Amino acid sequence: MKYSDYPYERISVEEQNELLNERLERFNNAQSADEQIAVIREVDRTRRENISYFAMASLNFKRDLRDEAAKAEKEYYDSILPAMEEIDNRWKQAVVGAPFKEELKKEWGSTFLDKLEIEMKTFDPKIMEMRKQEIDLQTEHCELVAGAQIEFEGETYNLEGMAPFQKDKDRSVRKRAWEAKFAWYEENAEAFDDLYDRMVKLRHKIATTLGYENFIELAYLRMGRIDYGPEEVARYRKQIVDLVVPVVRKLHEQKKKILGLDPLYHYDGVHFKEGNPKPKGTPQEMVVASQEMYREMSPKSGEFFDLMVDEELLDLVNREGKMPGGFCTGFPSYKRPYIFSNFNGTDMDVRILIHEAGHAFQVYSSRNQPFVDYMWATAETSEIHSMAMEFLTWPWLEKFFGEEADRYRYMHAATSFAFLAYGACVDHFQHWVFENHEATPRERKQQWLELEAVYLPTRDYDDLAFPKAGGAWQMQLHFYQYPFYYIDYVIAQTCAFQYWIRNEEDPEKTWESYLKLCQAGGSLHFKQLIELAGLQSPFEEGCLESIVEKVSAWLDAVDVDKL
Numbered sequence: 420m421k422y423s424d425y426p427y428e429r430i431s432v433e434e435q436n437e438l439l440n441e442r443l444e445r446f447n448n449a450q451s452a453d454e455q456i457a458v459i460r461e462v463d464r465t466r467r468e469n470i471s472y473f474a475m476a477s478l479n480f481k482r483d484l485r486d487e488a489a490k491a492e493k494e495y496y497d498s499i500l501p502a503m504e505e506i507d508n509r510w511k512q513a514v515v516g517a518p519f520k521e522e523l524k525k526e527w528g529s530t531f532l533d534k535l536e537i538e539m540k541t542f543d544p545k546i547m548e549m550r551k552q553e554i555d556l557q558t559e560h561c562e563l564v565a566g567a568q569i570e571f572e573g574e575t576y577n578l579e580g581m582a583p584f585q586k587d588k589d590r591s592v593r594k595r596a597w598e599a600k601f602a603w604y605e606e607n608a609e610a611f612d613d614l615y616d617r618m619v620k621l622r623h624k625i626a627t628t629l630g631y632e633n634f635i636e637l638a639y640l641r642m643g644r645i646d647y648g649p650e651e652v653a654r655y656r657k658q659i660v661d662l663v664v665p666v667v668r669k670l671h672e673q674k675k676k677i678l679g680l681d682p683l684y685h686y687d688g689v690h691f692k693e694g695n696p697k698p699k700g701t702p703q704e705m706v707v708a709s710q711e712m713y714r715e716m717s718p719k720s721g722e723f724f725d726l727m728v729d730e731e732l733l734d735l736v737n738r739e740g741k742m743p744g745g746f747c748t749g750f751p752s753y754k755r756p757y758i759f760s761n762f763n764g765t766d767m768d769v770r771i772l773i774h775e776a777g778h779a780f781q782v783y784s785s786r787n788q789p790f791v792d793y794m795w796a797t798a799e800t801s802e803i804h805s806m807a808m809e810f811l812t813w814p815w816l817e818k819f820f821g822e823e824a825d826r827y828r829y830m831h832a833a834t835s836f837a838f839l840a841y842g843a844c845v846d847h848f849q850h851w852v853f854e855n856h857e858a859t860p861r862e863r864k865q866q867w868l869e870l871e872a873v874y875l876p877t878r879d880y881d882d883l884a885f886p887k888a889g890g891a892w893q894m895q896l897h898f899y900q901y902p903f904y905y906i907d908y909v910i911a912q913t914c915a916f917q918y919w920i921r922n923e924e925d926p927e928k929t930w931e932s933y934l935k936l937c938q939a940g941g942s943l944h945f946k947q948l949i950e951l952a953g954l955q956s957p958f959e960e961g962c963l964e965s966i967v968e969k970v971s972a973w974l975d976a977v978d979v980d981k982l
């Protein structure tokens with residue numbers, strides 16, 4: 420079935436309540452574990468449907484923000500979200516208190532109960548009204564960002580549309596493009612500051628209402644982080660400062676030589692004098708190239724990508740009215756993922772497509788897990804699926820970049836490595852923000868600058884006033900839309916590098932491990948999944964050290980003059 424043929428409907432809170440009440444009665448009066456298991460399966464089926472409708476409403480809106488009917492559906496689903504969370508919460512309480520808990524664990528392992536327990540800690544009917552407000556603020560941010568209209572060289576662009584100019588091979592074009600973009604942020608600075616300020620205060624209040632000291636603890640629970648906490652993350656960030664930042668400095672010096680520019684500014688986001696490698700061919704040709712690549716990679720990946728194409732589960736090209744960004748979503752009732760992105764003719768088109776295809780391949784691979792909650796892993800694991808895929812596809816990059824493939828490889832390795840420092844910076848900032856929820860927008864900017872100096876010491880904004888005054892963090896959507904979803908990328912990148920290193924040595928075994936990880940979905944916790952895949956935990960002593968050693972040796976060995 421094609422995406423456009425999926426049945427869609429509005430669910431009603433009253434009906435969902437009635438359905439749950441009837442099931443709860445049977446569940447609570449069950450005389451055997453089998454009876455309870457049967458009810459759990461029924462609830463799971465309904466949740467799959469509901470999640471699919473939610474995902475469709477949200478996706479259809481993001482595909483065309485100007486479509487009033489799609490907007491109304493998305494708003495409807497947003498409006499019932501807190502009430503649905505309340506329904507979910509009642510169900511979770513019943514399962515966690517089930518008399519046949521031990522038998523349930525035997526059937527499905529303990530992960531699902533652990534997940535329910537942790538989710539229960541993030542909700543209480545007391546916060547329903549505030550959850551509504553939080554969702555509204557997120558929508559407000561979405562609209563602000565998606566509505567951006569930037570005048571540049573006589574044309575109007577959205578944020579995504581500016582990307583090719585920011586990476587132009589002509590330095591003055593790059594600079595003017597960044598100037599124009601930052602000018603838009605400057606014009607809207609008050610709106611952004613005010614919105615974030617309201618978000619921080621609201622999130623803090625939700626957390627304290629639930630009995631937490633601040634939002635950090637709640638955010639970790641929301642992210643489903645069961646087997647590590649803020650202290651471990653802080654130690655990990657410290658390692659990044661000690662081990663990664665010095666190598667990033669070296670890369671910065673190398674880039675100066677490649678570009679023949681000194682000093683190098685933030686707007687010099689290209690890696691080669693001639694500009695970054697550009698994907699060859701039209702979007703349609705890139706889809707065909709991907710299809711060939713995935714067929715050659717393995718029978719399973721081939722089958723997966725073929726159906727993404729056949730069932731129209733891809734929306735890849737940037738167009739007016741489309742929400743910026745790239746993501747993968749899924750429809751569990753149909754056991755299908757969907758890839759959304761905004762091709763704009765830069766190298767990022769390929770990178771994002773492959774990244775999101777990693778997520779999508781995982782969702783597809785875990786489709787037969789018994790629960791919808793076992794289909795998706797927590798974020799730090801999900802980003803391994805996608806970031807490892809970026810490396811596992813290296814042997815096929817000629818299909819996308821032709822003779823520029825080696826340039827892309829170098830750029831990919833270097834930027835992935837430098838990302839570790841940026842990601843840690845973003846994470847550190849969020850911790851600071853919620854430890855200091857009373858801070859003013861001005862103080863936040865000051866703090867961002869201080870953290871940039873630690874994690875990103877080579878960043879130089881030249882004379883661009885907005886980022887120089889600490890405003891650059893406003894470009895990161897996650898602060899608004901997915902709080903604390905960031906160190907996940909850093910953890911995952913550390914694991915993806917392990918896949919890269921292994922793939923050079925033994926591709927067959929590496930694919931086996933990757934497939935195993937994807938198929939396991941979210942049926943285990945992070946550290947268990949890492950173990951299952953035979954990866955080293957990034958938190959483990961020596962893990963980052965050995966990766967830094969290997970990656971920097973590889974980067975050192977690249978003869979940049981020959982690229």
Ligand SMILES: [Zn+2]
Nearest residue numbers: 774778802805
């Ligand atoms: Zn991702």
